[in-house]
Amino acid sequence: MSRFTSTPGFSRRRFLALASGVSLAAAPPLAALSAAPAWAEPRFGGDPFALGVASGDPAPDGVVLWTRLAPEPLAADGRGGMPGYRVPVLWQIAEDPRFRRIRRAGVEPAVPELGHSVHAEVRGLEPDREYWYRFRAGRHVSPAGRTRTAPAAGASVASMAFAFTSCQNYPDGYFTALRHLAGEDVDVVVHLGDYVYEGDAQGTLGRGHLPAHELSSLADYRVRYGQYKSDPDLQAAHAAHPWIAVLDDHEVDNNWADGLDGDDVGGARFEARRAAAFQAYYENLPLRRSSLPTGPHIQLYRRLPYGTLAQFHVVDTRQFRDNQACGDGRQFGCDERLDPERTILGAEQEAWLLDGLTRSHTTWDVMANQIMTMQGDSAEGIEQAFGMDTWDGYAAARQRLFDGVEERGIGNFVVVTGDAHRSVAADLKHDFDDPASATVGVEFLGTSVSSGGNGADQDEWGRVWLQENPHMKFHNVQRGYGVCEVTRDHWRTDYRVVPYVSAPGAPVRTRARVHVTAGTPGIQEVEQPGVPQP
Template sequence: MASRRLTSSRRQFVAMASGGALTLALTAAMTSSSRAWASPRFPSNPFTLGVASGDPRPDGVVLWTRLAPEPTSLDGMGGMPDSVVPVNWQVAEDSLFRRVVRAGGAEATPHLGHSIHVEVSGLRPDREYWYRFRTGDYVSSTGRTRTAPAIDAVLSSLSFAFASCQNVPEGHFTALRHMSRDDLDFVVHLGDYIYEGGAQGSIGRGHLPAREVFSLADYRVRFGQYKLDSDLQAAHAAFPWIVTLDDHDVENNWAGSHSQPDSEPDQDPEVFLQRRAAAFQAFYENQPLRLASRPEGPDMQLYRRLSFGQLAQLSMVDTRQYRDVLVTDPDDRHDPQRTMLGPEQEQWLLDGLGRSDATWNVVGNQVFMMQADHTDGPEERWGLDPWDGYAAARQRLFDGVRDRGVENFVILTGDAHRSVAADLKIDFNDSSSATIGSEFLGTSISSGRDGQPTDGLGEIWLRENPHMKFHNSQRGYVRCEVSPETWRTDYRIVPYVSQPGAPLETAARVHLEAGVPGIQQVDQ
């Protein structure tokens, strides 16, 4: 993992704080001392938000929970007092906890929203474990997790899912319930875990608070609402998750230290950095992340690398925090000085890909990399928030992948609320150009409401972008089955999310072959 550093946004944040410009509740919370609650007694269950695990390594995982008997209490305290609360945890080899192999204590503190992040080590690689927490007279639900295989392990297969974009007012998280029943080693979540707006929708799942969120208290309430969802809790409890954030976890289309171009009232950089710091703090409090990802003001280390034996290396990137501001003139997307990842992260990614000994070199990425012409005919139109708005940065990355001889290069992507399987080309405008890898764009869990098998934009994409091999605009998640010889991606969809209980279907099955760049077959 790259070393932590004082980024420009952090320097800006610190400078404003020293000048007395910041009044975040976060600042006071991080410096206050709270009394310890030696013998906690709760009027109701403090484990309302369930449990989770994440970032699996060969010898351990992160275990998470957050104490919140009243998770949507508007003060953001979750119904907890301003006290440090002792919490005990256990890890066992069986679901009945007859063979406990690790146990210990932790402190749930007010300045972290009474969340717990236990980095358990000393476990055996590629093993299933069960875990739980206890405080006072209450015991949490039981979670199941799995450690990563040993670094040098030769695996016959690996199964995982990825998902993104879950919006409470727009639909039920039925796809996550189906995911929880799947046979998976881990889950990758690519962002938009929450939505920041105040939408109420029409299905009785309106946002809390009923307005756009800006403060730490607001973001905590919003996370409390989302994490109360039983389908989301089930998926977290079933597998370790590897998470990152995207724009709506803070604000729509934010870019680096810049608010979205047309936003009010937070166009002011000072105000936006306050908001970003609050959003990052709440994100960390509610996710199974390691201490290395704990935010420092408006900065949070999220790009990191995980290995799964000799079969796969997963590089999680952050396409929000270090990017340049969105262009307003489409010609500027070719500016070679512009960056999506920032120089340090871009070099980290290419160096890691170049050194990899894994069969499959996978990148968890928020916004799609493939070129996507949005209009019919000779005229071309691009989205400027995805990598199309950073075309020179994309070319630099693709050239680096080619020059380093990276094989079996696969991108996993969310954000767009539609499913696409595509080849990645050195030159998308040249049909004879070399293919350097494949991208699997996954649809949303609920954002975009029910969806349909195809829509007008999807039809245009398939006509105008021959590197795209499949499209669907329904909701769901993506399942990947990987072996040393093949990669199979199943696009798993639900026909509706406006009501609970939708069945699960497979819209398409896409096949890759190790050593042969590009998509080999699509079964629909």
């Protein structure tokens, strides 16, 4: 990753002069959200770009560029060492990593009301090509990041590659997988949730959570993001690729559901906590203005097409769900989970998803999803047991989705999922209890970056899963991420794993390659070139 250091002669005028012949984007009306006075000549006590840079939500003509000014990311008040001023931040995006061919440049206000975060929505770029970007505040210039736009709408795209990842628990281990992810040749990274964890865990690795208590206030959440985003491996993965991000539960509270926290307590206190968590999430991820939260609400479900090859349908399985059935957890014989009135997406999002799948003209339709869609019976023998926080706890809602996919003739339906801290590749069945029933799609459940510690090649839970769920074709419990190579005829998911996260520097390898053929329902082949770790 290139580093452009500040020098006394690198003035605002010179920064913008590098954009010779390029029209500057005017500052958007975001400044109107702030009542803070402007800080025209800022002087920082440290590097204001200590949290790095990122890009996200690529479109054919542009992308979101992100940074957050925080010379003291762990300051207990959550202000990142910044005063209460509005700061002009200059940005550039270029066709080359040396910034000799600037395509766009502009000024974006970093305001205290949004944690001095910057979300520059760049337009006017060419589709399906690489760009490099950087920021300037005062005399400081940020690291450079690399991004890529999506293909043009309707473009015939021969191939693409993307990675998917989730669940990066700071005390549980090092983010080595993300360092390797930074080096992958992919167009985009899909992050499926649990970007931070809200608890007070300290672990044994010297990576204890800050603040050292469970999060509740905006200042708490900002400090926690400051800690996570100070991690160099996470910064490297953001700087290398654009991201499509969506949250799960731990960005707010474990297993929360709509208006209730993980202890089934709602009311004004949880609404305030949820609003603080959503604001901190927006402040620290490369999201578009359409995701700017309004109190305890944030718009996250959205679509991102990649020409005629693939379309991402990003869903939100937290904000609109009914409470977990039968008291949550792992349950035997829970009839409540079968209630046809229960929802996990909410009626509006459910209709949006099926409508988008119906109208899609891409070869592959990808649902970017937080929690396991496939059935996961975890009891040996005739009796069955299911986790209530997954789609198993909302079985009728899952059946409505699968019925809609079948009835509308939606082929090549693929789900990528996080949350479970293990990797599973599975067929999605019309009736999971009948192996001969129709296959409506495939699901790639991805493991964690570090959550759960080192993991293992297999465990007892996985043995039972593979025994009781014949639709599951591969299982592994090591840490890592998935890389998907997609063409018009073929889909391949590589499960990339590291042997440990308890120390930095672990190598990465491919544990399995899972193949799907367009037009042929289900997983066709599982290669397992990786030798199990001892």
